[in-house]
Amino acid sequence: MKANRNTAVADAFKGIKERAESRWQELWSNKPVIMVGTATCGRAAGALDVLEAFKEEVKKRKLDCPVIEVGCMGHCYAEPMVIISKPGYPPICYGYVNPVIAERLVKEFVLGDNPCPEFVIAALEANDLLPSFNDFPRAQYEQKIILKNCGHIDPTDIDHSIASGGYSALAKALQTTPEDVIDEVKQSGLKGRGGAGFPTGQKWHVCRHERGRPKYIICNADEGDPGAFMDRSILESDPHSVIEGMIIAGYAIGTRYGYIYVRAEYPLAVERVKIALNQAKKLKLLGNHILGSDVSFDIRLFQGSGAFVCGEETALIASLEGNPGMPHHRPPYPATRGLDGKPTVINNVKTLACVRHIINNGAEWFAGIGTANSTGTAVFALAGKIVNTGLVEVPMGTTLRQIIFDVGSGIPGGKRFKAVQIGGPSGGCLPESALDLPVEFDSLKDAGAMMGSGGMVVIDEDDCMVEMARYFLEFTQRESCGKCTFCRLGTKQMLEILSDFTQGQGKIEDIDSLNRLAGEIKNGSLCNLGKTAPNPVLTTLRYFRDEYEEHILMGRCPALMCMHLIAYYILPDKCERSCDACVGTCTVEAISPNKKRIKVIDQEKCVKCGTCVDACPPQYNAVVRLSPPSEVPDK
Amino acid sequence: MTLKDSDKTAEENEHIRKETRHVLKGFSRKRRNLIPILQKVQGRLGYLPREAMTGIAEHLDISTIDIYGVVTFYNQFRLNPPGRHSIRVCLGTACHMKGGYITLDAWKRRLEINAGETTADREFDLDTVACVGCCTMAPVTVVDDKPEGKVEPTRVDGILLAFEQEREAREKEQIESE
Numbered sequence: 095m096k097a098n099r100n101t102a103v104a105d106a107f108k109g110i111k112e113r114a115e116s117r118w119q120e121l122w123s124n125k126p127v128i129m130v131g132t133a134t135c136g137r138a139a140g141a142l143d144v145l146e147a148f149k150e151e152v153k154k155r156k157l158d159c160p161v162i163e164v165g166c167m168g169h170c171y172a173e174p175m176v177i178i179s180k181p182g183y184p185p186i187c188y189g190y191v192n193p194v195i196a197e198r199l200v201k202e203f204v205l206g207d208n209p210c211p212e213f214v215i216a217a218l219e220a221n222d223l224l225p226s227f228n229d230f231p232r233a234q235y236e237q238k239i240i241l242k243n244c245g246h247i248d249p250t251d252i253d254h255s256i257a258s259g260g261y262s263a264l265a266k267a268l269q270t271t272p273e274d275v276i277d278e279v280k281q282s283g284l285k286g287r288g289g290a291g292f293p294t295g296q297k298w299h300v301c302r303h304e305r306g307r308p309k310y311i312i313c314n315a316d317e318g319d320p321g322a323f324m325d326r327s328i329l330e331s332d333p334h335s336v337i338e339g340m341i342i343a344g345y346a347i348g349t350r351y352g353y354i355y356v357r358a359e360y361p362l363a364v365e366r367v368k369i370a371l372n373q374a375k376k377l378k379l380l381g382n383h384i385l386g387s388d389v390s391f392d393i394r395l396f397q398g399s400g401a402f403v404c405g406e407e408t409a410l411i412a413s414l415e416g417n418p419g420m421p422h423h424r425p426p427y428p429a430t431r432g433l434d435g436k437p438t439v440i441n442n443v444k445t446l447a448c449v450r451h452i453i454n455n456g457a458e459w460f461a462g463i464g465t466a467n468s469t470g471t472a473v474f475a476l477a478g479k480i481v482n483t484g485l486v487e488v489p490m491g492t493t494l495r496q497i498i499f500d501v502g503s504g505i506p507g508g509k510r511f512k513a514v515q516i517g518g519p520s521g522g523c524l525p526e527s528a529l530d531l532p533v534e535f536d537s538l539k540d541a542g543a544m545m546g547s548g549g550m551v552v553i554d555e556d557d558c559m560v561e562m563a564r565y566f567l568e569f570t571q572r573e574s575c576g577k578c579t580f581c582r583l584g585t586k587q588m589l590e591i592l593s594d595f596t597q598g599q600g601k602i603e604d605i606d607s608l609n610r611l612a613g614e615i616k617n618g619s620l621c622n623l624g625k626t627a628p629n630p631v632l633t634t635l636r637y638f639r640d641e642y643e644e645h646i647l648m649g650r651c652p653a654l655m656c657m658h659l660i661a662y663y664i665l666p667d668k669c670e671r672s673c674d675a676c677v678g679t680c681t682v683e684a685i686s687p688n689k690k691r692i693k694v695i696d697q698e699k700c701v702k703c704g705t706c707v708d709a710c711p712p713q714y715n716a717v718v719r720l721s722p723p724s725e726v727p728d729k
Numbered sequence: 730m731t732l733k734d735s736d737k738t739a740e741e742n743e744h745i746r747k748e749t750r751h752v753l754k755g756f757s758r759k760r761r762n763l764i765p766i767l768q769k770v771q772g773r774l775g776y777l778p779r780e781a782m783t784g785i786a787e788h789l790d791i792s793t794i795d796i797y798g799v800v801t802f803y804n805q806f807r808l809n810p811p812g813r814h815s816i817r818v819c820l821g822t823a824c825h826m827k828g829g830y831i832t833l834d835a836w837k838r839r840l841e842i843n844a845g846e847t848t849a850d851r852e853f854d855l856d857t858v859a860c861v862g863c864c865t866m867a868p869v870t871v872v873d874d875k876p877e878g879k880v881e882p883t884r885v886d887g888i889l890l891a892f893e894q895e896r897e898a899r900e901k902e903q904i905e906s907e
Binding site: 320 | 759760761762763764765767768798799802803804805806820821822823824825826827828831834835838858859860861862863864865866867869874875876877878881882883885886
């Protein structure tokens with residue numbers, strides 16, 4: 095890129111950067127620092143109590159040791175996580191921390207010399223003392239670019255972001271022309287990370303050359319896919335990366351109006367973005383005359399109100415305009431006619447977070463990561479039956495097997511892998527045979543799934559594929575906006591058929607009806623919610639037809655999951671007479687001992703919650719699920 | 730269980746109108762403000778009663794039925810008053826696989842209401858949420874805006890027990906202060 099058109103910008107930014115860096119260095123100078131991960135996933139595991147405990151302990155002992163809140167490092171399985179950095183030691187990451195451990199860490203490590211290796215997950219840097227994250231097998235696959243700062247900086251302090259490289263791309267972009275910025279993004283091959291994979295530079299280019307005024311840029315943070323939480327994590331952990339991307343996008347297309355559309359279900363993300371916007375304004379990185387240049391840009395925050403369909407761009411616009419979020423036909427695409435009928439660019443959170451790195455490191459660098467058609471990295475949220483739940487960032491082209499087994503460490507409890515669900519309700523379930531597919535936009539489509547926004551839910555032998563398909567259909571059916579008849583009524587029909595299957599009431603010819611309905615819904619729907627709604631059903635039918643048949647023909651759920659098709663039973667020869675663990679925990683008092691003190695489940699009362707299975711001590715393992723329920727012996 | 734307007738006292742209605750007016754002061758008359766206005770009014774009242782919707786309709790100069798259409802389209806808005814404690818059960822994919830539906834059943838059984846309803850004593854309201862993004866903590870229930878991880882039927886009983894004790898303490902305090 096050409097540079098130095100505007101040296102005033104460089105000077106203005108230099109002052110801001112120097113100040114941020116000196117504050118950053120002061121934080122790390124010769125004193126211990128405690129960083130507690132308080133993103134939503136951490137909070138659900140009790141991070142706020144841990145934070146409080148650390149603060150209390152530090153205060154009680156009158157230590158000079160800042161306790162700061164950071165975002166999510168992506169190792170969600172070990173939440174609450176804490177990093178303690180102490181001079182003379184590498185920064186050390188602790189997992190599964192609770193207030194008692196917090197107290198001990200302050201007493202023994204911050205105050206003493208014992209780094210308490212029993213609580214350590216890993217050190218952040220290579221050292222002689224403890225294993226580091228780089229020694230983990232997953233390190234050889236992971237390449238953190240947009241997640242790099244997540245969990246290592248305080249998202250509510252803009253100086254942390256600036257000292258870690260934030261806003262330097264903005265300063266650099268402002269010294270070139272908007273065309274240069276667009277060219278750079280085009281050459282990088284960046285494709286939209288929201289799922290569809292449209293080339294970002296192309297979108298910006300179209301919008302820049304539209305005549306309508308004003309133009310808008312919208313950041314789509316309406317991450318509605320159940321099972322996906324990448325955008326939430328980025329907004330909570332490094333909001334400035336998204337804001338910076340938006341300002342650069344605004345400069346490139348020539349507008350000063352930006353919106354961030356966040357889901358209402360993400361209150362913490364909303365709070366942290368608000369703080370970030372205010373701080374950016376104070377430093378003149380946002381608002382009028384950014385860094386003293388003639389470029390101005392404002393960002394407003396808009397909270398969605400809980401409608402999955404609003405992740406679709408035309409529905410999102412309808413929602414912003416104060417209407418029910420119903421999509422309309424494209425073209426015209428929003429880049430030509432969007433918000434208020436004006437040219438509008440809508441980019442996903444992760445797409446915008448990539449922009450900073452492309453400007454800083456150049457298009458060539460970005461294009462060198464990943465594959466020829468899908469450049470850069472992919473961020474996935476690993477959830478479900480997998481050991482290392484959390485966020486991963488890998489170069490495009492990494493195979494599913496590497497992500498699930500090497501990065502995610504496989505299935506817990508020695509269970510067998512059955513399928514992986516990618517792309518949320520629009521995606522599909524891929525079986526073992528598809529695991530060697532590289533993750534990129536095209537290959538997944540061929541297999542019947544799609545890249546989606548990045549939710550990856552792993553399914554093991556205990557999960558029923560028919561039930562999974564029913565679950566997703568129930569979701570899309572509920573969230574269908576109702577505009578297109580096929581989507582509104584067709585999904586309902588499909589759901590009813592699937593519900594019958596899971597209750598053992600289906601007929602084998604219903605499978606053909608499902609296939610037919612799926613095709614009709616795909617053809618008869620305007621937006622991608624309808625067009626992709628049948629995907630979970632089609633992929634499960636394609637790869638797991640035998641499970642469907644077993645449900646229909648034998649009234650049996652092979653995974654022992656469908657509630658109507660199973661019964662809980664206590665094996666008399668395994669039940670221990672002196673043990674009453676299940677009796678006490680049964681939530682509906684359905685278990686009682688018989689004359690021989692063997693526990694018996696009253697099938698009439700049982701609500702099939704499975705609490706007794708967990709309660710039965712592992713040395714007895716007497717509670718089993720039987721399918722079909724008629725398998726339970728009478729006496 | 731939607732309260733009819735005739736069930737409300739004049740005082741309650743006046744309160745609703747006052748709160749609505751207060752929110753409307755901060756907004757211009759553009760249609761685009763509708764959703765932020767609804768969010769703010771619900772933030773103050775806990776729900777969107779008819780009185781509030783009529784007030785907003787007048788302010789924005791659109792018909793009340795349009796507002797009703799928006800309110801019923803989005804999952805976030807509610808038409809009946811919330812309970813003292815809000816219970817929202819996550820039904821995301823990961824939660825579903827780890828038994829979110831079983832947890833929902835447990836809440837329903839214990840509170841004796843369905844999703845979307847409030848208990849008769851207005852102590853709890855129960856609802857579902859598509860996904861709160863804490864998939865690694867599945868199954869999740871959001872209790873009073875705090876996401877709680879690994880909420881299984883026994884945990885449901887535990888959470889309710891804690892509320893019960895809190896309630897007893899509150900009532901005891903009330904009696905003592907009287």
